[in-house]
Amino acid sequence: MKKKVLVIGGVAGGATFASQLRILDDEAEIIVFEKDGTMSFANCGLPYYLGGVVKKEEQLIAATPESFSQNKNIEVRVRHEIIKIDRPAKKIIVQDHIKNLRYEETYDQLILSPGATPVVPEIEGLAHARCYTLRTFEDMLRIDQQIKENNFSSVCIVGGGFIGLEMAENFKARGLEVFLLERSSHVMKIMDNDMGEMIEKEIVNQGVHVYTDTTIKQIENNGRTMHLSNRATIHTDFLLLAVGVKPNTALAEQSNLEIGITGGIKVNSFMQTSDPDVYAVGDAIETIDFITHAPKRVPLAWVTHREAYIAARHITEQPLPFKGVLGTSICKVFDLTVSMLGHSEQSLTEQGIPFKTITHYSRQHAGYYPGSEKLTIKVHFSEEDGKIYGVQIIGKDGVDKRMDILSTAIKAGLSVTDLQEIEVAYAPPFSAPKDPINMIGYKAYPIVKNK
Template sequence: MKIIVVGAVAGGATAASQIRRVLPDAEITVYDKGSTMSFGNCGMPYVIGGVIEDKKKIISATPESFKEKKNIEVYVHHEVVRIDRKQKLVEVKNVQTGKSFTDSYDKLILSPGGSARRPTYEGMDTADVFTLRSYDDMEEILSYIHEKKPSSCAVVGGGFIGVELAEVLHEQGISVSVIERNKHMMSILDPEIAVLLDEELRNNGVALHRETEIANINGSKLTLKNGDVVEADFVMMSVGIIANTELAEAAGLEIGETGGIVTNDVMQTTDPDIYAIGDAAENKEWFTGKPKRVPLAWHAHRQAYIVAKHLEGKPVRIKGLLGTSISKVFSQSVAMTGMTDDMLEEEGIPFKTVLHKSKTNAGYYPDHANITLKVTYHAETRKVLGAQAFGGKGIDKRIDVIATAIFGGLTVDDLAALELSYSPPYSSPKDPVNMVGYKAE
């Protein structure tokens, strides 16, 4: 079997590796238009912030290592520009030389990722503006900071990446302003949690400009629609990801309402010989089954595994997306899983919530912190529908436990009965997750 993979970052590299594990005799070729394969996108902000001092540490594989260890051919600087579904051919362009050639496939896996959304503003060409999506983007930003030594930055967009950038740039001694058009940072969060995030950012010296957008830019001067003026030596755009679906769309594959390539529960597109995974793939939401696209690393890796198992003839089916995620915000963390209040109201699902505030572990133990945990559950069945948390250490543990509870179909009352590990450095005899269950009674 001859398999071509388009894209060599999280989804594509993992798919190739997983396929080699289950199909040792397959001929596997990977093409990627970038300069670097298999790098950790999520680690890039921390390279910029100096937390990760050696940028090469976020690269987990090279074309040479893939060839040597897995017998997989990887070609970087090579872009697949056309798919001929009838002939089962792809046209590949060497972006360095401009020369093109064709390659054939039995199965084709699309993992083209997404591109950073880059809105345009009047006078934008007068400013130094960056996006962070590729390894090359990261290197460009690192060089700019090293050479120009900027003292201020405007981050446009207060989502997960925008908030992480605000922290790491601030830790580099750069004055940061975040411009967010919604009422709170990370607008996907419910207000009870989002307000805590805003407070943490402000307490650490990050200027927040909410419910407004850029009107125009004049060099280092950004005028906002509410009349505020922000001085910034450079601008970081962090306003979302656009799925790279041009190749799939030109080949006649169906594009869904989320803007991603439509897939079934084994990641096949509308052409059964072509699969799609990662940021550009549209799946379904866990509870409603409606189309959903989550551009996060876990989903790309899981989808890669599902493709490999299907090619092996032992299919494993994707069960839906919860969107479980977490982000570090200075000394605090913010995390979520499942549905929010707004999502539930939009779907007309009756729900109730429990909000619990406590210590992350025994209050008498020197190393403890605060936690605010919100859990949402179905008003009739009492099954857990979602959770959000903000606070110090152990936020990841609580959200992960609740994500597992959702996966297992547990009720909010079951949370009280969970036997969770306890020792004063880690928790309390009644963990915050247990307390949510007790409160719900």
């Protein structure tokens, strides 16, 4: 029997799910609802358009309603907002913002991919500031337009995580003076202190004014003057908030779907919510940690795309369970590449998990070959059996391939001592006879009790 599947959210999770479902089921009626005017755009590319690396905004558009209709027989309705889910009746109430009317649509299965919303801290005077967040395609266009129209020359970025650091680099590339505030003791607070200090040194050397252990206490002068918690005062043209995101769970809560302890929509290993006919994927959901099996919420693109595939498989009765997330992430910070997965020292300590650590300092390839640069790899692991708990890598080159190897090793169940045996492709321009990955394994071998 032909199914009718409705998808709420048309960016990464929703668009990917719809595409995968069409591959698996060529008869299903699929309708995607997106409350904004743009669907399926490259969210991770927004900073690089603002920095001038990506030259044309249309390069970030992965698909359009027209292409989905013509190529995949999937209907996409943009500027359509879901007001309510009536689960007993298996229908949704839709607000069409184009025609300014409200209507109902029934479903057999419903997919929630509402994403997340930037966190906006409470700051005295914020309402009068030129303040922006960067989450949507429209956000990107608005910031670009404002910089051009007002000839902005300086910016204060609040938040030293992935988005804050990427925007610091791209605003500098655009010629702006950049001030970056981080309330923690170091930037990239999800990493260990020593690694965060390496990143901070890089951005300071690149001309970014960095304030750690600092927040904004008050904003004056129509948003141009900021009084900081460290008693300093800075003056900038505008403010970018990059302090994190919170899951969009309003519809789920309104529909009495279960919310997990991390604040995301609770799903099982097939992406079903507490209602078996309602699935959820992406930044709004709570999933599980691959290493500890504890509840976890990770707003990353790879995770969202995998969850969308899992949901499509289950709806078409080809079940494949989601096995958990490592949180493998990577970020370009000026001349450095910064990457991590799993747990930091603080995370492991807070969970009461005993661990040992190996930090290996080396070069990404043979030291005598031109272009050799420093590479730092830090691995947390179990002293008992060598289980790898977390990895952090910083360098100028070769970071991504080492992190990908380590992510694969963890997924394959390899221990830290097994890293000795990974046979890498070696030639002087690429590695060393004993790669830094191998060296972690050799260094850990005397520490691990049950090899």
